[in-house]
């Protein structure tokens with residue numbers, strides 16, 4: 404006879420397994436009906452024996468929250484029990500019979516405007532309730548909404564906080580930290596990726612969920628308007644009413660202040676003839692699409708690979724040197740200078756048919772841009788390669804400065820190797836978020852983040868392929884520096900989207916910090932799409948932006 408888990412639950416089947424454990428469908432042998440339940444087994448990350456006790460406490464606290472939520476909303480699974488066994492943590496939850504929105508779309512195709520509206524109308528009160536408890540779900544996506552069979556109501560599963568509790572670790576300074584940011588790349592807005600979710604972060608995720616239902620497109624498959632940075636999706640959605648489209652657009656606004664302030668407000672907008680904000684680009688066709696090869700239930704850090712389409716736009720970009728400043732240039736320059744000259748030429752001369760069509764007439768106007776056709780076209784002879792190297796070197800005085808080896812900064816150095824994601828992951832993002840005594844699922848207080856955290860978050864965003872978000876982490880003057888970004892955002896994504904697969908931060912150290920400025924040294928490792936790995940030291944200048952309550956990168960050398 405099959406063994407019973409905790410002498411009670413007979414496992415029927417495995418429903419899924421993720422970075423933190425497994426989920427099972429089980430039968431409760433101690434209930435007369437033998438009712439079915441879902442058991443979530445969670446395995447903590449433990450890097451210190453004392454942490455176990457803390458994880459235990461946090462598990463209990465989060466389980467209590469789940470009990471409360473499930474007990475008061477019919478659209479959140481009830482918590483039947485929780486227990487610990489052999490160092491692992493278990494939640495026993497109500498089994499919701501039905502299909503996730505992802506499964507439903509696969510079975511039946513795209514959802515109509517009416518059905519999506521109905522789902523939103525039924526979910527928003529649930530979110531309003533969750534938020535009234537000072538909790539942000541943080542992982543709203545089609546996989547985490549089940550359309551219940553019996554009443555067709557959407558049910559919200561998989562609250563992130565328990566998983567986060569499992570990731571409590573002690574960092575090198577002995578402080579408690581969570582080693583993950585909860586959320587799914589693409590569905591998660593930038594402030595959440597930075598470890599500071601707000602209530603409207605859930606509305607953002609819900610908006611992208613609605614887009615998926617209407618278009619079948621995962622966020623990674625959608626492009627952003629190269630000028631406004633807005634997500635371009637409307638052309639994929641057939642027969643979507645202006646009201647619904649307008650509501651979605653506002654929900655997915657980049658900045659929380661441009662979104663609905665609450666689920667309730669979003670709900671009333673759905674009921675009214677919500678005006679389409681004038682800033683939203685409704686007619687512009689996507690200039691870029693990025694097919695996603697990533698399974699939908701997998702967290703992937705593969706940046707979206709833009710495929711530029713010849714649609715009359717200058718969709719094809721040239722600036723292979725430019726990047727969140729001079730970072731990219733500095734890699735190449737560094738290599739051209741003294742490291743591996745033969746490798747220098749390759750990344751910048753390799754054939755990339757997507758980056759060849761900027762009209763020549765533009766080349767003369769901007770000195771940096773004038774170099775770019777050479778750097779982004781296939782090299783046909785050695786002379787041309789040499790010419791590239793010469794041109795790159797000519798930039799060095801402007802872009803490359805030796806890193807100051809300041810011993811005084813040593814004490815600030817905290818290796819954070821391997822805390823940044825690899826290109827493809829099935830686990831949540833690794834980052835450091837200070838632990839607080841308040842529940843992990845409550846929105847973070849707006850504390851001043853550290854400059855190092857800002858740099859780290861910048862690369863997390865880049866590794867997720869969220870280039871509009873990372874672009875906005877640059878200071879306006881840096882963005883508009885023509886020597887670095889001759890074509891503005893277009894130049895930027897040409898480098899990050901076109902050439903770079905992933906960036907690992909191997910070391911960050913704070914050189915100096917004043918109220919409004921900071922300098923951070925970094926040791927980075929770039930994995931280029933060509934397959935090359937390129938180490939590089941970069942010194943970041945940052946300025947404090949009180950409006951966004953964040954550090955912005957204002958320079959990179």
Ligand SMILES: Nc1ncnc2c1ncn2[C@@H]1O[C@H](COP(=O)(O)OP(=O)(O)OP(=O)(O)O)[C@@H](O)[C@H]1O
Pocket residue numbers: 418419420421422423425426441443480496497498499500503546549560561566700
């Ligand atoms: N209460 C529930 N009722 C019915 N099915 C559920 C319930 N909770 C989870 N599932 C299903 O179980 C499967 C696994 O879900 P779950 O989200 O818990 O784990 P996961 O996606 O494998 O990992 P992770 O926790 O990392 O997201 C999914 O198909 C999900 O729809």
